[in-house]
Amino acid sequence: AAKAAGKSAYRRCTPALRESAVSRAELIADLRRAVDEQQLLLEFQPIVDLATGTVRSAEALVRWQHPRLGTLSPARFLPLAEETGLILPIDRWVIREACRAAATWQDRIPAATVAVNIAAAHLRRPDLIATVTEATAGAGLAPRALTLELTESALIEGSDAVLDRLSQLRELGIRIAIDDFGTGYSSLSYLHRIPATELKIDRSFVARLSEDTRAYATVEMVTRLAGAYGLGVVAEGVETDRQHDAVAAIGCVQGQGYRYGRPAALAELRTVLARSGPPDVNGVAESD
Numbered sequence: 447a448a449k450a451a452g453k454s455a456y457r458r459c460t461p462a463l464r465e466s467a468v469s470r471a472e473l474i475a476d477l478r479r480a481v482d483e484q485q486l487l488l489e490f491q492p493i494v495d496l497a498t499g500t501v502r503s504a505e506a507l508v509r510w511q512h513p514r515l516g517t518l519s520p521a522r523f524l525p526l527a528e529e530t531g532l533i534l535p536i537d538r539w540v541i542r543e544a545c546r547a548a549a550t551w552q553d554r555i556p557a558a559t560v561a562v563n564i565a566a567a568h569l570r571r572p573d574l575i576a577t578v579t580e581a582t583a584g585a586g587l588a589p590r591a592l593t594l595e596l597t598e599s600a601l602i603e604g605s606d607a608v609l610d611r612l613s614q615l616r617e618l619g620i621r622i623a624i625d626d627f628g629t630g631y632s633s634l635s636y637l638h639r640i641p642a643t644e645l646k647i648d649r650s651f652v653a654r655l656s657e658d659t660r661a662y663a664t665v666e667m668v669t670r671l672a673g674a675y676g677l678g679v680v681a682e683g684v685e686t687d688r689q690h691d692a693v694a695a696i697g698c699v700q701g702q703g704y705r706y707g708r709p710a711a712l713a714e715l716r717t718v719l720a721r722s723g724p725p726d727v728n729g730v731a732e733s734d
Protein backbone atom coordinates (compact mmCIF):
# COMPACT_ATOMS: atom_id res chain seq x y z
CA ALA A 447 0.00 0.00 0.00
CA ALA A 448 2.84 2.34 0.89
CA LYS A 449 4.46 1.61 -2.43
CA ALA A 450 1.22 2.25 -4.32
CA ALA A 451 0.69 5.49 -2.45
CA GLY A 452 4.26 6.51 -3.17
CA LYS A 453 3.82 5.68 -6.80
CA SER A 454 0.61 7.66 -7.23
CA ALA A 455 2.17 10.57 -5.32
CA TYR A 456 5.08 10.35 -7.70
CA ARG A 457 2.77 10.34 -10.71
CA ARG A 458 0.82 13.28 -9.38
CA CYS A 459 4.00 15.28 -8.76
CA THR A 460 5.84 14.57 -11.97
CA PRO A 461 4.21 16.96 -14.42
CA ALA A 462 4.45 19.87 -11.99
CA LEU A 463 8.04 19.04 -11.14
CA ARG A 464 9.01 18.73 -14.76
CA GLU A 465 7.32 22.01 -15.55
CA SER A 466 9.06 23.84 -12.72
CA ALA A 467 12.42 22.30 -13.71
CA VAL A 468 11.98 23.50 -17.29
CA SER A 469 10.92 26.98 -16.32
CA ARG A 470 13.80 27.14 -13.89
CA ALA A 471 16.31 26.23 -16.60
CA GLU A 472 14.63 28.64 -18.96
CA LEU A 473 14.64 31.35 -16.37
CA ILE A 474 18.38 30.87 -15.82
CA ALA A 475 19.02 31.05 -19.57
CA ASP A 476 16.89 34.19 -19.77
CA LEU A 477 18.66 35.70 -16.78
CA ARG A 478 22.01 35.24 -18.50
CA ARG A 479 20.81 37.61 -21.19
CA ALA A 480 18.93 40.02 -18.95
CA VAL A 481 21.81 42.37 -18.17
CA ASP A 482 23.10 42.60 -21.75
CA GLU A 483 19.64 43.00 -23.18
CA GLN A 484 18.86 45.79 -20.73
CA GLN A 485 15.90 44.06 -19.15
CA LEU A 486 16.83 45.04 -15.61
CA LEU A 487 15.56 48.24 -14.13
CA LEU A 488 15.89 50.06 -10.86
CA GLU A 489 13.21 51.49 -8.67
CA PHE A 490 14.02 53.90 -5.87
CA GLN A 491 12.34 54.09 -2.49
CA PRO A 492 12.74 57.16 -0.30
CA ILE A 493 14.23 56.95 3.18
CA VAL A 494 13.02 59.87 5.26
CA ASP A 495 13.99 61.75 8.36
CA LEU A 496 11.18 60.87 10.79
CA ALA A 497 11.21 64.23 12.56
CA THR A 498 11.06 66.43 9.45
CA GLY A 499 9.90 64.19 6.62
CA THR A 500 12.96 65.22 4.60
CA VAL A 501 14.16 62.57 2.18
CA ARG A 502 17.65 61.55 3.24
CA SER A 503 18.35 58.73 0.92
CA ALA A 504 16.82 56.35 -1.57
CA GLU A 505 17.28 52.62 -1.80
CA ALA A 506 17.78 51.20 -5.28
CA LEU A 507 15.77 48.01 -5.79
CA VAL A 508 16.22 45.86 -8.88
CA ARG A 509 13.38 44.53 -11.04
CA TRP A 510 13.50 42.33 -14.12
CA GLN A 511 11.29 43.14 -17.05
CA HIS A 512 11.03 39.65 -18.43
CA PRO A 513 10.02 39.64 -22.11
CA ARG A 514 7.21 37.08 -21.54
CA LEU A 515 6.57 36.97 -17.79
CA GLY A 516 6.34 40.70 -17.17
CA THR A 517 8.01 42.49 -14.28
CA LEU A 518 9.59 40.08 -11.81
CA SER A 519 10.43 41.01 -8.22
CA PRO A 520 13.85 40.26 -6.69
CA ALA A 521 12.34 37.33 -4.79
CA ARG A 522 11.53 35.66 -8.14
CA PHE A 523 15.02 35.82 -9.62
CA LEU A 524 17.68 36.76 -7.08
CA PRO A 525 17.83 33.26 -5.55
CA LEU A 526 18.54 31.86 -9.03
CA ALA A 527 21.02 34.64 -9.66
CA GLU A 528 22.82 33.76 -6.44
CA GLU A 529 22.94 30.04 -7.22
CA THR A 530 24.37 30.62 -10.68
CA GLY A 531 26.77 33.46 -9.90
CA LEU A 532 24.77 35.78 -12.15
CA ILE A 533 24.26 37.94 -9.08
CA LEU A 534 27.74 39.40 -9.67
CA PRO A 535 27.06 41.06 -13.05
CA ILE A 536 23.58 42.04 -11.80
CA ASP A 537 24.93 43.74 -8.68
CA ARG A 538 27.67 45.43 -10.72
CA TRP A 539 25.02 46.83 -13.04
CA VAL A 540 22.91 47.94 -10.06
CA ILE A 541 25.85 49.72 -8.39
CA ARG A 542 26.73 51.56 -11.61
CA GLU A 543 23.16 52.56 -12.40
CA ALA A 544 22.41 53.62 -8.84
CA CYS A 545 25.49 55.88 -8.80
CA ARG A 546 24.43 57.42 -12.10
CA ALA A 547 20.95 58.03 -10.74
CA ALA A 548 22.26 59.62 -7.56
CA ALA A 549 24.48 61.91 -9.64
CA THR A 550 21.30 63.28 -11.26
CA TRP A 551 19.94 64.45 -7.92
CA GLN A 552 23.18 65.35 -6.16
CA ASP A 553 23.35 68.88 -7.53
CA ARG A 554 19.91 69.54 -6.01
CA ILE A 555 20.14 67.61 -2.78
CA PRO A 556 23.83 67.12 -2.00
CA ALA A 557 23.08 65.47 1.32
CA ALA A 558 20.95 62.70 -0.18
CA THR A 559 22.63 59.33 -0.58
CA VAL A 560 21.78 56.25 -2.61
CA ALA A 561 21.72 52.79 -1.06
CA VAL A 562 22.34 49.54 -2.92
CA ASN A 563 22.00 45.97 -1.74
CA ILE A 564 25.12 43.84 -2.00
CA ALA A 565 24.92 40.05 -2.18
CA ALA A 566 27.07 37.91 0.11
CA ALA A 567 28.95 36.56 -2.92
CA HIS A 568 29.97 40.07 -3.85
CA LEU A 569 31.30 40.78 -0.40
CA ARG A 570 33.69 37.85 -0.74
CA ARG A 571 35.26 39.34 -3.87
CA PRO A 572 38.37 41.47 -3.62
CA ASP A 573 37.27 43.39 -6.75
CA LEU A 574 34.23 44.78 -4.90
CA ILE A 575 36.32 47.83 -4.04
CA ALA A 576 37.26 48.43 -7.68
CA THR A 577 33.65 47.92 -8.76
CA VAL A 578 32.42 50.47 -6.26
CA THR A 579 35.11 53.08 -6.79
CA GLU A 580 34.81 52.84 -10.58
CA ALA A 581 31.05 53.28 -10.28
CA THR A 582 31.27 56.38 -8.06
CA ALA A 583 34.13 57.93 -10.04
CA GLY A 584 32.43 57.11 -13.35
CA ALA A 585 29.24 58.83 -12.22
CA GLY A 586 31.08 61.74 -10.61
CA LEU A 587 29.49 60.82 -7.30
CA ALA A 588 31.16 61.45 -3.95
CA PRO A 589 31.85 58.12 -2.22
CA ARG A 590 30.03 59.35 0.89
CA ALA A 591 26.84 59.54 -1.20
CA LEU A 592 26.80 55.76 -1.59
CA THR A 593 25.60 53.28 1.03
CA LEU A 594 26.15 49.55 0.66
CA GLU A 595 23.44 47.48 2.35
CA LEU A 596 24.64 44.14 3.68
CA THR A 597 22.65 41.54 5.52
CA GLU A 598 23.73 40.13 8.85
CA SER A 599 24.01 36.64 7.40
CA ALA A 600 26.34 37.87 4.64
CA LEU A 601 28.46 39.57 7.28
CA ILE A 602 28.52 36.58 9.62
CA GLU A 603 29.93 34.25 7.02
CA GLY A 604 32.48 36.92 6.23
CA SER A 605 36.11 36.28 6.97
CA ASP A 606 38.70 38.75 8.24
CA ALA A 607 39.32 39.58 4.58
CA VAL A 608 35.70 40.72 4.31
CA LEU A 609 36.06 42.90 7.41
CA ASP A 610 39.26 44.40 5.96
CA ARG A 611 37.44 45.12 2.71
CA LEU A 612 34.64 46.86 4.58
CA SER A 613 37.16 48.96 6.49
CA GLN A 614 38.80 49.98 3.22
CA LEU A 615 35.42 50.96 1.80
CA ARG A 616 34.75 53.02 4.93
CA GLU A 617 38.12 54.74 4.58
CA LEU A 618 37.07 55.72 1.08
CA GLY A 619 33.99 57.31 2.60
CA ILE A 620 31.44 54.74 1.49
CA ARG A 621 28.67 54.11 4.00
CA ILE A 622 27.75 50.64 5.24
CA ALA A 623 24.29 49.66 6.45
CA ILE A 624 23.35 46.37 8.07
CA ASP A 625 20.07 45.43 6.39
CA ASP A 626 17.18 43.49 7.94
CA PHE A 627 18.85 43.96 11.32
CA GLY A 628 17.59 41.64 14.01
CA THR A 629 16.74 38.73 11.72
CA GLY A 630 20.21 37.20 11.61
CA TYR A 631 22.23 35.79 14.43
CA SER A 632 25.02 38.27 14.77
CA SER A 633 26.36 38.69 18.27
CA LEU A 634 27.05 42.09 19.72
CA SER A 635 30.78 41.38 19.68
CA TYR A 636 30.53 40.79 15.95
CA LEU A 637 28.57 43.97 15.38
CA HIS A 638 31.33 45.79 17.19
CA ARG A 639 33.86 44.65 14.57
CA ILE A 640 31.84 45.66 11.53
CA PRO A 641 32.57 49.22 10.44
CA ALA A 642 28.88 49.94 9.88
CA THR A 643 27.43 53.44 9.66
CA GLU A 644 23.79 52.45 10.12
CA LEU A 645 21.38 49.73 11.13
CA LYS A 646 18.15 49.03 9.27
CA ILE A 647 15.59 47.49 11.60
CA ASP A 648 13.84 44.65 9.81
CA ARG A 649 10.27 45.32 8.83
CA SER A 650 8.97 42.23 10.62
CA PHE A 651 9.51 44.07 13.94
CA VAL A 652 7.88 47.26 12.67
CA ALA A 653 4.88 45.28 11.40
CA ARG A 654 4.24 43.79 14.87
CA LEU A 655 4.99 46.91 16.92
CA SER A 656 1.53 47.52 18.27
CA GLU A 657 0.49 43.98 19.14
CA ASP A 658 3.78 42.43 20.20
CA THR A 659 5.63 43.90 23.17
CA ARG A 660 8.78 42.01 22.25
CA ALA A 661 8.79 43.51 18.76
CA TYR A 662 8.38 46.92 20.37
CA ALA A 663 11.22 46.19 22.78
CA THR A 664 13.41 45.07 19.87
CA VAL A 665 12.88 48.30 17.94
CA GLU A 666 13.58 50.23 21.13
CA MET A 667 16.72 48.26 21.87
CA VAL A 668 18.15 48.49 18.35
CA THR A 669 17.47 52.24 18.31
CA ARG A 670 19.33 52.66 21.62
CA LEU A 671 22.13 50.40 20.46
CA ALA A 672 22.56 52.44 17.29
CA GLY A 673 22.65 55.63 19.36
CA ALA A 674 25.22 54.18 21.75
CA TYR A 675 27.41 53.01 18.86
CA GLY A 676 27.05 56.31 17.04
CA LEU A 677 25.25 54.67 14.13
CA GLY A 678 22.31 55.85 12.06
CA VAL A 679 19.10 53.84 12.36
CA VAL A 680 16.31 53.24 9.85
CA ALA A 681 12.96 51.59 10.57
CA GLU A 682 12.04 49.50 7.53
CA GLY A 683 8.54 48.72 6.30
CA VAL A 684 6.66 51.60 7.94
CA GLU A 685 3.22 51.34 6.37
CA THR A 686 0.82 53.13 8.70
CA ASP A 687 0.58 56.37 10.66
CA ARG A 688 0.45 54.31 13.81
CA GLN A 689 3.75 52.58 13.00
CA HIS A 690 5.25 55.93 12.08
CA ASP A 691 4.18 57.46 15.40
CA ALA A 692 5.54 54.48 17.31
CA VAL A 693 8.99 54.42 15.68
CA ALA A 694 9.25 58.20 15.97
CA ALA A 695 8.28 58.05 19.68
CA ILE A 696 10.91 55.38 20.26
CA GLY A 697 13.48 57.80 18.85
CA CYS A 698 14.30 56.05 15.61
CA VAL A 699 15.88 58.63 13.29
CA GLN A 700 14.84 57.52 9.81
CA GLY A 701 12.08 55.51 8.22
CA GLN A 702 11.38 53.70 4.98
CA GLY A 703 8.14 52.16 3.86
CA TYR A 704 4.90 52.57 1.96
CA ARG A 705 3.86 55.30 4.45
CA TYR A 706 6.50 57.57 2.88
CA GLY A 707 6.63 56.19 -0.63
CA ARG A 708 6.72 52.99 -2.61
CA PRO A 709 9.66 52.01 -4.77
CA ALA A 710 9.21 54.03 -7.98
CA ALA A 711 10.96 55.15 -11.13
CA LEU A 712 13.84 57.62 -10.88
CA ALA A 713 11.74 60.46 -12.31
CA GLU A 714 9.22 60.02 -9.51
CA LEU A 715 11.89 59.99 -6.86
CA ARG A 716 13.34 63.21 -8.27
CA THR A 717 9.92 64.83 -7.88
CA VAL A 718 9.73 63.62 -4.28
CA LEU A 719 13.24 64.95 -3.62
CA ALA A 720 12.44 68.31 -5.15
CA ARG A 721 9.40 68.65 -2.86
CA SER A 722 11.29 67.40 0.13
CA GLY A 723 12.89 70.71 0.99
CA PRO A 724 16.20 72.45 0.65
CA PRO A 725 19.53 70.74 1.10
CA ASP A 726 20.33 70.38 4.75
CA VAL A 727 23.96 70.71 5.75
CA ASN A 728 23.23 68.66 8.85
CA GLY A 729 22.10 65.83 6.60
CA VAL A 730 23.14 62.34 7.46
CA ALA A 731 25.55 62.14 4.52
CA GLU A 732 27.55 65.04 5.92
CA SER A 733 27.69 63.78 9.45
CA ASP A 734 30.82 61.71 9.16
Ligand code: C2E
Pocket residue numbers: 491506507508519520521524533537540563564565595625626649682683684685702703704705709
Ligand atom coordinates in the same frame (compact mmCIF):
# COMPACT_ATOMS: atom_id res chain seq x y z
P1 C2E B 1 15.53 44.89 1.33
O1 C2E B 1 16.88 45.36 0.96
O2 C2E B 1 15.23 44.71 2.77
O3 C2E B 1 14.54 45.94 0.64
C1 C2E B 1 13.31 46.31 1.18
C2 C2E B 1 12.18 45.51 0.59
O4 C2E B 1 10.99 45.82 1.31
C3 C2E B 1 11.87 45.87 -0.88
O5 C2E B 1 11.36 44.70 -1.51
C4 C2E B 1 10.78 46.91 -0.72
O6 C2E B 1 9.97 47.05 -1.86
C5 C2E B 1 10.01 46.33 0.44
N1 C2E B 1 9.27 47.34 1.17
C6 C2E B 1 9.57 48.65 1.34
N2 C2E B 1 8.68 49.27 2.13
C7 C2E B 1 7.74 48.35 2.45
C8 C2E B 1 6.55 48.38 3.26
O7 C2E B 1 6.16 49.39 3.81
N3 C2E B 1 5.87 47.20 3.38
C9 C2E B 1 6.27 46.06 2.77
N4 C2E B 1 5.54 44.96 2.94
N5 C2E B 1 7.40 45.99 2.01
C10 C2E B 1 8.13 47.12 1.87
P2 C2E B 1 11.87 44.21 -2.92
O8 C2E B 1 12.13 45.38 -3.82
O9 C2E B 1 10.95 43.14 -3.38
O10 C2E B 1 13.29 43.59 -2.57
C11 C2E B 1 13.39 42.46 -1.76
C12 C2E B 1 14.82 42.17 -1.40
O11 C2E B 1 15.58 41.82 -2.55
C13 C2E B 1 15.55 43.36 -0.79
O12 C2E B 1 15.22 43.48 0.59
C14 C2E B 1 16.99 42.95 -1.01
O13 C2E B 1 17.41 42.03 -0.03
C15 C2E B 1 16.90 42.22 -2.34
N6 C2E B 1 17.32 43.12 -3.43
C16 C2E B 1 16.59 44.07 -4.07
N7 C2E B 1 17.34 44.68 -5.04
C17 C2E B 1 18.57 44.10 -4.99
C18 C2E B 1 19.79 44.29 -5.73
O14 C2E B 1 19.92 45.14 -6.62
N8 C2E B 1 20.85 43.47 -5.41
C19 C2E B 1 20.76 42.54 -4.41
N9 C2E B 1 21.85 41.77 -4.16
N10 C2E B 1 19.65 42.35 -3.69
C20 C2E B 1 18.55 43.12 -3.97
Ligand code: MG
Pocket residue numbers: 505562563595625
Ligand atom coordinates in the same frame (compact mmCIF):
# COMPACT_ATOMS: atom_id res chain seq x y z
MG1 MG C 1 18.08 46.75 1.46
Ligand code: MG
Pocket residue numbers: 625626646648649682
Ligand atom coordinates in the same frame (compact mmCIF):
# COMPACT_ATOMS: atom_id res chain seq x y z
MG1 MG D 1 15.77 45.33 4.48
Ligand code: MG
Pocket residue numbers: 626
Ligand atom coordinates in the same frame (compact mmCIF):
# COMPACT_ATOMS: atom_id res chain seq x y z
MG1 MG E 1 14.86 42.25 3.04
